Every structure is written in C-alpha cells, then in structure tokens.
Amino acid sequence: MSSKGGSPISRRAWLGATTGAVAAGLIKTQADAFKLDAQEVQVAADPTKVPGRLVSELGQRAPREQPRRLARRPGLSSSSGTPLQDLCGTITPSDLHFERHHAGIPTIDSDEHxxxxxxxxxxxxxxxxxxxxxxxxxxxxxxxxxxxxxxxxxxxxxxxxxxxxxxxxxxxxxxxxxxxxxxxxxxxxxxxxxxxxxxxxxxxxxxxxxxxxxxxxxxxxxxxxxxxxxxxxxxxxxxxxxxxxxxxxxxxxxxxxxxxxxxxxxxxxxxxxxxxxxxxxxxxxQFSFVMDAKSIITFPSYPYVLPEQGWWEIKGLAWTGRGKITSVEVSTDGGRNWTEAELQPPILSKATVRFRHLWNWDGNETIILSRAIDETGYVQPTVQQLWEARGQRTRYHMNNQRAWKIAADGSVTFGLGELI
Amino acid sequence: MRQALALLSAVLIVGCGAPEVDRAPGPSDDGSAVLASFPSNAPDHFGFGSDASAARVAMWDIDVKPDGEGLPPGSGTVAQGQRVFLTHCVACHGATGTEGPNDRLVGTAAWEQWPNGQTVGNYWPYATTLYDYIRRAMPQLTPGILTSNETYAVVGYILNMNGLVPADAVMDAATLPAVEMPARDRFVLDDREGGPEVR
CATH class of the missing domain: 3.90.420.10 (Oxidoreductase, molybdopterin-binding domain)
Known part of the structure; x- marks a missing residue:
C-alpha cells in the first residue's frame, strides 16, 4: 500500500514482498506484507513426517493469511476498511467488518444493558x-x-x-x-x-x-x-x-x-x-437512506500485479439497497463493450453477490470496469451521470462505476481518472 | 417540509397499514428461502420486559425536536456562551469557530462557496439541533460535562457568531426554537426511487 493509504507497512517492506511474489509467479496484495511474520514460524520440512499440533480452544488464521483492516487516517482514526481485495465469497469475517464510529467503541456489559x-x-x-x-x-x-x-x-x-x-x-x-x-x-x-x-x-x-x-x-x-x-x-x-x-x-x-x-x-x-x-x-x-446499486471489481485491482497475459478471472462484489441484483456487466475495453458476468448464487436481497468474468488478457494496456443492475431497472451510473444529477459537492452515496487500469507490465491502478 | 415528511411516511407505509403490524419477520419483497416464518402459535402479547415508568423515561429521553419539545428549563446568554466556548470548544473548532481542526461552525456565505463549506450558519436547518447535539455528544472528550444553562449559552454564542441572534440574546426553551435558520427551506426529501433514472 502507498503511504497515503495510511498503512502501517513501510513501502520498502511492501515492495520487497511484491517483488519476491512476482518473481515466484504469484500475485500479491497488502496482506502479504503481514505475511513476512510467517518467515519466523516453524514450518516442518515435510509435514507428512512430523505429527501436527493438537486441538485448541480458539482457532487462528494460517500465518500466511493475515488480512487486516485499514484505518482511514493514521492515529485517531474513526473508520477502518474491510480488505475487500483479500477476501473471497460474500461473508465478511467478523473481525474484518469495517468500523465507523463517532466517539469510540464503548465497553458495555450485556448483562446490564x-x-x-x-x-x-x-x-x-x-x-x-x-x-x-x-x-x-x-x-x-x-x-x-x-x-x-x-x-x-x-x-x-x-x-x-x-x-x-x-x-x-x-x-x-x-x-x-x-x-x-x-x-x-x-x-x-x-x-x-x-x-x-x-x-x-x-x-x-x-x-x-x-x-x-x-x-x-x-x-x-x-x-x-x-x-x-x-x-x-x-x-x-x-x-x-x-x-x-x-x-x-x-x-x-x-x-x-x-x-x-x-x-x-x-x-x-x-x-x-x-x-x-x-x-x-x-x-x-435529506433522509437519503437507501444505498443504490453498486459494484466493484476486487480482482484484478490495485495493488495486484498480473505476472503474465492469458486467462484471468475478473472477480468482484455487487449490491443494492433496493432488493436484488439482477445482473452485473463487465467491460475490458474502457467501457466500449460490456459482457454479462456470472453471478454466484444465492442472490439475496440487500446482500452482496459475487460476480465473475473469465477474461483472456492479451497483454495490452486496458481499463476494466463493472456496472451493477438491480431489480428496479437501475443501472450503476458513470461518474459523469452522477455529477450531472447532483454536482460534485455531495459526500455520500457515491455509487458510480469503478475502473482499474491494467498496464502492459501487469500492474494495476485505479483507472477512473483515465475515463474523465 | 412537515407536509412532505408526512408524505414520505405515507409513501413508505404502502402495503403496511401502520401501525398495524404484519407479524411476518421479513418483507414481502424478499421471497428468499433464508427467511423463517413467524411462529403461527405466537401469542398477541408475550409480556417480556418490564414497564418503564415516567421517571425512567424522563431519565433517558434527551432528544430535542425542532418545535422545542425536549428542551429543559434554564437559560444562557451569548456572553456566558463565549466563556463556555473558549473553555471547552476552541481546541477543536478554533477561536472564532472557523479554524478547525474539526468542523467549521461559523460562516454565513452560501455553502456553494466551497471550500468554506457547510456551517451552522449556512447549512443547519434547525437551531434546536445544536442543543440536542451538544448535550449528547460535546465536548468530544468530556461529553455531558455542560449544564443546561451552559448548553443554552454556548448555543447562543454559536448562533451569534453566525449573525443569527443579537449579542444580547438569551437562549431558553422559548427563544431557541424561534431562531430562524437560513437553510431551513433548502432541504428537500430524497427523490431517488430506483428505476432507470439517475438522481
């Protein structure tokens, strides 16, 4: 992660993890920086030749799987985000659910609440x-x-x-x-x-x-x-x-x-x-309660790097506060052509749905986007459409399409700026 | 807006017939297998919980509505409010309510004149919200420390810095709801309703 993102990880550590990963033909994300700790974990040279550890009262993640929330600002932050790019499926692990509070997290005894x-x-x-x-x-x-x-x-x-x-x-x-x-x-x-x-x-x-x-x-x-x-x-x-x-x-x-x-x-x-x-x-x-339809591609996305051209599955999440998502469309050419993505059942009302689209990347620079459509016929708008409807002063309900730019070297960055 | 709010409620209540309650645990729009049905043998009234006495309700019922309902006895002047402000508020809002680092409180120019942005003077539609919010949440690190009189006073001072009440104003349960806020009629109800139109 960039230092602007408020990550506690040093850029040097991050780059080190990324470089090693690409060399190994793997794809890496922010969570990888925490996996450096895994080097210190005792790993059996051949797990089939050594009895494993015994049962425990409370499970824990594998040393190499260490997703983390990300505070919006260093220090006294009042919000932290879920690592969407590190997760699969739709359920957010409870310890990674985003946080937003206005005066800290109170300590409350449920017996007297x-x-x-x-x-x-x-x-x-x-x-x-x-x-x-x-x-x-x-x-x-x-x-x-x-x-x-x-x-x-x-x-x-x-x-x-x-x-x-x-x-x-x-x-x-x-x-x-x-x-x-x-x-x-x-x-x-x-x-x-x-x-x-x-x-x-x-x-x-x-x-x-x-x-x-x-x-x-x-x-x-x-x-x-x-x-x-x-x-x-x-x-x-x-x-x-x-x-x-x-x-x-x-x-x-x-x-x-x-x-x-x-x-x-x-x-x-x-x-x-x-x-x-x-x-x-x-x-x-006022009283703009409902969250309109929205989607975001979570892979490939920043800071992933695609190590080679060929078959990759574009994956993401879509959701709407107005009921069910009916379809998600994906563009791999900057929004000129759109293809319907696969939706992973069950598609529940007012819940996230996982979408996937298998893509054969030709290695050329391009921009990928997604747009969600819900059961009311609402289509996730472009940023220009939202600006046209609202102006640029609003600070809430920013559900416009998101875009990722894939560079020829496989690096991925947020690409909406390229389309404005 | 009052009329419009009633309309909002009416629109949202379509098919619900409030206050009659449909005992189904989920909405009809879902139709999802994840929904359990409400037990058909449930009684009309379970009787769990304990009665809340009027005194018990009064202890927690702290919200203040735009017509002044919920405002406590007491009063405060703008001059008293300045002392409260300089003691409890300047660290986050600045000596004149404009310097931050937290929310800018003072500013009478229209909010469109970004980056001055939204202030009490140009954006807050109801003066009573100041009392409600300060009583429940301010000062940020010592919420609840202000007396009713101090709260009235600092509300008066913030309104005065925004040019909304004179320097000799006295804020109390009668005068506060009567303060005319410039942005009062600029708020409109959410008109997004799904469908193909982007709003």
Missing amino acids: ELLVHGMVDRPTVFRMADLKRYPEASRIHFVECSGNGGGAYNPERMRTEMSPQSLDGLLSNSEWTGVMLSTILQEVGVQPGASWVLAEGRDAAMLSRSIPLAKAMDDAMLAYGQNGEAIRPEQGYPLRLALPGWEGNAQVKWLRRLEVSDRPTMTREETSKYTDPLEGGTAR
Whole structure:
C-alpha cells in the first residue's frame, strides 16, 4: 500500500514482498506484507513426517493469511476498511467488518444493558438482553455500507491512482445478522395511531441518534444481537444494534439503548448537518437512506500485479439497497463493450453477490470496469451521470462505476481518472 | 417540509397499514428461502420486559425536536456562551469557530462557496439541533460535562457568531426554537426511487 493509504507497512517492506511474489509467479496484495511474520514460524520440512499440533480452544488464521483492516487516517482514526481485495465469497469475517464510529467503541456489559422503547406506544417498556432473546428469532444476510464510502471515486480532489478496493470502498461489509424483528417488539409495546417515525439512539459517547420512518421499522428492520454465528462484535454495536437492510450504515444505530416512537423526526445532527446531500441549485437532499446499486471489481485491482497475459478471472462484489441484483456487466475495453458476468448464487436481497468474468488478457494496456443492475431497472451510473444529477459537492452515496487500469507490465491502478 | 415528511411516511407505509403490524419477520419483497416464518402459535402479547415508568423515561429521553419539545428549563446568554466556548470548544473548532481542526461552525456565505463549506450558519436547518447535539455528544472528550444553562449559552454564542441572534440574546426553551435558520427551506426529501433514472 502507498503511504497515503495510511498503512502501517513501510513501502520498502511492501515492495520487497511484491517483488519476491512476482518473481515466484504469484500475485500479491497488502496482506502479504503481514505475511513476512510467517518467515519466523516453524514450518516442518515435510509435514507428512512430523505429527501436527493438537486441538485448541480458539482457532487462528494460517500465518500466511493475515488480512487486516485499514484505518482511514493514521492515529485517531474513526473508520477502518474491510480488505475487500483479500477476501473471497460474500461473508465478511467478523473481525474484518469495517468500523465507523463517532466517539469510540464503548465497553458495555450485556448483562446490564437495557433497551428503552417509549413515546407513542401503549406500553413503554424496558428490555434487557435476556428479554429480547426470548422473542421469536430471525437471521438474515445483509450488507452494511457507510454512505460516505468511495469518495475517492467521486470527488476529483480525492481521486488517486494508488487506491485499493479497501482504501477506496472498504466501508462495506456483509454479514449474517441474527436478532428479533423490530416489528415484533413494536407489536409488543403497541404503536399508537398517528405514529410515523422512530428515533434510535446509541449508548456510545456520541449517543448517536437517527430518525427512522416507522414504515421501515415495521418492514425488515431488526434488533440484531448476532453476527456470523456469534454475538455482535463491539465494533459493530455489541450487544445490540439496529439493522436496516439496504440503508446507509449510519442509520443502523449501534449500541442501541433507546427507541422513541413519534409523529415526526427529531432532526438530529446526523440527519441535517451530516448524511444529507447538497445538490446543484441550492437544495440539499435529506433522509437519503437507501444505498443504490453498486459494484466493484476486487480482482484484478490495485495493488495486484498480473505476472503474465492469458486467462484471468475478473472477480468482484455487487449490491443494492433496493432488493436484488439482477445482473452485473463487465467491460475490458474502457467501457466500449460490456459482457454479462456470472453471478454466484444465492442472490439475496440487500446482500452482496459475487460476480465473475473469465477474461483472456492479451497483454495490452486496458481499463476494466463493472456496472451493477438491480431489480428496479437501475443501472450503476458513470461518474459523469452522477455529477450531472447532483454536482460534485455531495459526500455520500457515491455509487458510480469503478475502473482499474491494467498496464502492459501487469500492474494495476485505479483507472477512473483515465475515463474523465 | 412537515407536509412532505408526512408524505414520505405515507409513501413508505404502502402495503403496511401502520401501525398495524404484519407479524411476518421479513418483507414481502424478499421471497428468499433464508427467511423463517413467524411462529403461527405466537401469542398477541408475550409480556417480556418490564414497564418503564415516567421517571425512567424522563431519565433517558434527551432528544430535542425542532418545535422545542425536549428542551429543559434554564437559560444562557451569548456572553456566558463565549466563556463556555473558549473553555471547552476552541481546541477543536478554533477561536472564532472557523479554524478547525474539526468542523467549521461559523460562516454565513452560501455553502456553494466551497471550500468554506457547510456551517451552522449556512447549512443547519434547525437551531434546536445544536442543543440536542451538544448535550449528547460535546465536548468530544468530556461529553455531558455542560449544564443546561451552559448548553443554552454556548448555543447562543454559536448562533451569534453566525449573525443569527443579537449579542444580547438569551437562549431558553422559548427563544431557541424561534431562531430562524437560513437553510431551513433548502432541504428537500430524497427523490431517488430506483428505476432507470439517475438522481
């Protein structure tokens, strides 16, 4: 990774790892820099001649597989990205789920954590975690994406060639969430006529709060306490978070402690000063919750190097907050021609889907792109289309197409600048 | 906007008939095999959890709405607010609320005049949001340290630096919601709705 990406790895170490990898005919990513530690691991010359180690209470990754989150800024960073280019499939390992918080990660004891539900309800109620876990449970696979994800592909002053999927779009993760549907709890407390909004508030030092339309709360919103088979990680809201499938991450309030049913929004700082979209013409778009369709090629991408021409499989992720992805198209000639990629089932609503496209690279410099199409007929737009619709001042919902430039020497860099 | 917000709710509620609850655990749009069905033998009311008394609710119900609902008793002046600001806010927002390193608070020029960008004066649509936010989240390293009077005062000072209230203003539960914010009518509801049109 470049030093601009905030990586703790020295460029020298990184180059060393890369050079060795290319010489060996392999392809390498940022995670490889951490694999230098593997040299110090005792490796049997012939594992078939030495008994292996015994069982353990807690498993760990192979020394050579050490993906890491990447902090956005060195030091006091409030966000870190998932290493999209190092992962396969669609589920994000929980310890690599992206982080974004506004006042640090609180330490909370689930045994004493309480959720207060009040306002326009018949029975204002305090729920402890044990209470919530007695209700009928549901599990669902959904992506979470920060609506501020991907500014490097939208705002010209933030665009760089040395951006990886992680440093560009790492504030995207996909997990199986388990909990109680919010509709179950709202039924339990009795929502009164005339109610139309629910204020959700966290127990962090920002007491982060967002107003959620009651319709969403009644639809597919969940009070989640599980993530990929275990309790939600502290970074993702332990012991309880609001899960709003398909909506921007900020609204999916973590460390949830209060829900107030109301007939109007509170107009919190996070839904007025932030997470709104100033448009051309002097207006600003508010309550822009839904994440529109988006895709990104995660291989080949920066900082991979293709060691030779020939058959390579282009791989990536696509997702939409409006339901299911219906197709993903890939271009290997800078956007002139597009071919439908293969989608890996199951294709779930409001979840990431893996796409693949087998490509015979002729060794010439080119630019590859992807565009996602969802079930509403929405086609992931070009950056020019988004600029035309919104101007360049918005800082959220930057879901335009991403591009990678493959140089003749096989090196890959972020290539959208070449198309502007 | 009030009308529009009601409309937003109505639009989103299509097929839901709120506040009646469809007991299905997932939305109809999914149709996915990953969804379990809600138990058909579930009672209308489980009765888990404990009743929240009015006092219990009052202890946590800290949000302030644009009409002033939720504002506590107390008051503060612009002059008092300057002292609060210089004690608790300057390190992150600068002596005049413009220097950073964190959010720029002061600026009356239209937000289009980048890079001055969005400030309380040119972008925040409701003055009550200042009270709500400062009470819940500021100062960043010692949230909750300010009294109600100090919070009213520093809100008044920030509004005064933006030219929105006079130097002799007194902020309280009656005067704060009445402050007219320049950007109040510039906010529009999200008009993206999927489909082929890019918005």
